Amino acid sequence: MTKSTKQWYASWFNTPYYHILYKDRDYSEAQGFMDNLTNYLNIPEGGKILDLACGKGRHSIYLNTLGFNVTGVDLSEQSIKHARQYENDTLKFNVHDMTKPYPDTFDAVFNLFTSFGYFEDENCNLETIKSIKTELNKFGFGVIDFMNTNYVIENLVEENIKTVEGISFHQKRSLKDGYITKDITFEADDEQYQFQERVRAFTLEDFEVLFKKAGVHLLDVFGDYKLRKYHHKTSERLIMIFK
Structure with missing residues (x-):
């Protein structure tokens, strides 16, 4: 799920x-x-x-x-x-x-x-x-x-994995339709989770x-x-x- x-x-x-x-x-x-x-x-x-x-x-x-x-x-x-x-x-x-x-x-x-x-x-x-x-x-x-949107876009890390407390957070970043988005997927407590952070650029x-x-x-x-x-x-x- x-x-x-x-x-x-x-x-x-x-x-x-x-x-x-x-x-x-x-x-x-x-x-x-x-x-x-x-x-x-x-x-x-x-x-x-x-x-x-x-x-x-x-x-x-x-x-x-x-x-x-x-x-x-x-x-x-x-x-x-x-x-x-x-x-x-x-x-x-x-x-x-x-x-x-x-x-x-x-x-x-x-x-x-x-x-x-x-x-x-x-x-x-x-x-x-x-x-x-x-x-x-x-x-x-x-x-x-x-x-600072200009700095963020110039230094955008498109994809990485960050592991915290045994949870591996897969993060994908992009600029789309005037928004900087970060798609975050991970597994925790035997469930799959998916969230997106979306901030106006x-x-x-x-x-x-x-x-x-x-x-x-x-x-x-x-x-x-x-x-x-x-x-x-x-x-x-x-x-x-x-x-």
Whole structure:
């Protein structure tokens, strides 16, 4: 039996296998990014941050240790269920669709680790940015941390196998119809699984069009987690600050 999904982000993120495949993510790098970002934005002590598409909450939890009042939201019920064990008076998690405004305002709204551009409906991308605008208070900043599509395409590894916890994940990557896709197949617990990650191949110019339509202003662009200058060919990340 092969288990798969069309609305991939709604179910793939809900599986334990997603977190197994990506368990080797660099947490120290992620924490360094949060240090650099909050210092750059000069978020006030005790300031409110919305972590949009927070997953299991690794960024939210760390931001909270820095003294910020953090709300993490995600579409994945399983991820939020896991994250809630870390809740306290200044750290909360909720299941929420990021295309709709969250009923509060914040000093910063972070959308991190390429948690954008998944939607089947193109309009959902614009609605997400409009929602972020609504979620920002008068002095708030929005941040989208996206892949640098130019760099990814130039360095695309078409196929490989990654073995984690005894599971061999076969990964095939391609650029098709304006999306970067990754087809993932593997066997676990005596069953065959098949998932596809599909992310819109947005460039900086594409985001600029969306920002204009949403009525927000792009303030700064960085190319990595140390907040160094963005270069469209060589930077690994596309980190955009707007309000």
